[in-house]
Every structure is written in C-alpha cells, then in structure tokens.
Amino acid sequence: MEIAYAGRRAIYEELLGILSDSVIRVEYMENVDDCGGDITLLDYYVDSPCRALRVGSDLVGEVAEAISESVDDLVVGADAGSRKFGLALLSGNELLMHAMLTPRRAEALLGRLRGVLAIGDNPLGRRVASRIGACGVFESVAMIDEAEASRKRDWLRGRYPSLRLDELDAVAIALSARGGIDWCRGQKIKIA
Template structure:
C-alpha cells in the first residue's frame, strides 16, 4: 500500500511527519493533494498545519482504505495515535487532546485499540466514542513488543510507538454508552 502527495513542498514536509512512507509527486493507492492545487485526489487538504493535516488524514484515509486499526496512547500532556491497515503502519502522530477527540469522533470503520493504565482518564476518552466498542490493552503487557518495533520504526516518537504496540494486542472489548 502506497501513499502519494501532490502539492507544495512545505505541506509535503508536514504530511511526511504523519504519513509513513509517502512519496512526493508519485503514484499511490491513496493520493493526497494540496487544496490550493485545485486538483482531484483521494484526500484534499484544506490546511497546512500539523494538527489540521493529521485530523484530515486520520479522518479520510481509513474511510478510503476501509477498516484497519487505530492505536491510541493517551498521556497527560501528549497523545500518540497510529493507523494500521493490514498490519502495515500508515499514519502516526503525536497530538493534543482536542485533535485526538476529533480523530476518535471520525473513526467509524476502524477497530480502536487504546492503552489502559491507572494514569489515563479512560472515562473521558470513552465518552468521546459514544457506544462504539474499544479494545483496551494493558500498557505493561504491550510494552514487551516495544524493542522490536523500535528497531523496525526508529523514527517514531515514544507515544507513537506505544500506540503502535496496542494495535498488535487483542485487549479486552469494552462498550460504554455514556
């Protein structure tokens, strides 16, 4: 699966911080286009800042590909979010709570795997999802695969790496309707 980008180089630099292995002006299964180009594409970006681009990509790419897993590592200051499709890392980002909330609200066709620990306000996160099922993953248990994933994806930040480990664990299914 390949992602491609068409548009200004400055926005490409933002996109490649979020999209794993995206090519510039290449062919891809999903084509991301700078909104100023007025060209057709699978995902048209109406903005150029990190938070907005992340929100657009996490909302659009899973709908286009259909299915996949969204890994979420909630923290006290920053949150790691990844999108994995058919076992392959597609998107990764470190986001603030407001952007994570927007991503979770738009996550319709994906399985959500969220890290569970005593330090995370799970009620706040689960209330964002309404009655959707979430797979809660024990963060200590998932941590055993971190060294292997760190070697495979050395460019990922710690929060992104944690979120990625959650997608490889089954976890416990929880549905909280609040």
C-alpha cells in the first residue's frame, strides 16, 4: 500500500512514526499536482487538484479511517487501559498502523472504524465494546484473553522494536483474533 502526502514535514514525520514501513510506503509529494498512492493525504492548507483526504489535528483518526475504508481484511487490535489505549490495525498478519491514544480518543475512533475488533477480555474492554456499540459497528468482535495474547509480546518486540508496550499488546491481541468466537453473534470469526 502506498500513501502519498503533501504538507508540513512534521506531519510527514508523524505519518512515518505511526505507519508500518514494511507494508505501507509513505511518499512525500514534492509536486502537489502529482496525484498518486492508494491513499492521498493533503495537509489542511495545501491546494491541489488531487482527490485526497485532508488531514488536520486528528491525524491518527483520519489515517485510521482511510485505511479502514481501503482494506478488506482489517483487524483492529485494542489494548484498553484506564490511562493509555494501545491501538493496532492489521491486514492479514501484517501491521499497518499503530498508535497510543487516550481512552476517550480511542473510543471515538473505534466507533468510526470497521472490520474485526479484537479487544482484551477484561471489564474495561467489555465496557468499551458496549459503549461504542461494537456489535453494530464491526463485522465481528473478539474478546481476547490478554494473558494468552501477551505470550506473543517477546516475539513481537523483536519484530517491531519501536512499538511501545501497549501498542505491542494491541498487535498481540489482533493476531489472536483469528479463529476466535464472535462476542456479538456467538459464532466462529472469519477473517478474509
């Protein structure tokens, strides 16, 4: 997948920090008339003829939504915490995007995504899934045993050394969704 971006370099650097460079190539558009990429992002002030998504203050949310609309087999991994909320977007077993958000921002974002939601099975995770109406938003919702998922952490740390602990846990939770039971429908989860 390729994302083309035109605008402030600080936003470009932030994109490089939240997107997985092994799967998503981020290209800085020197010429704003050269429309390209699977997803084209423009800073709020850039004037261009490209069909593009304008990004502003909620870069993580805007990019996550764009990926959600572009990827058919998206799994959203969520490690819900009372202060920090790790979020990871995967396609197949490949990490596309990761972020650390406040619980309030994460809940607002989760309500705008689609695909399969994999969230840690604890009182907070169940409360978040209920509050955002996850059964009506996502194709499937998997409640994942966090102790089981955490066994992948060391392997994931070697693969993604720049991720913070809550982001690693979100990836581990997402990777554990395949073959789980849908919390909403009581049937096996199918991921394309």
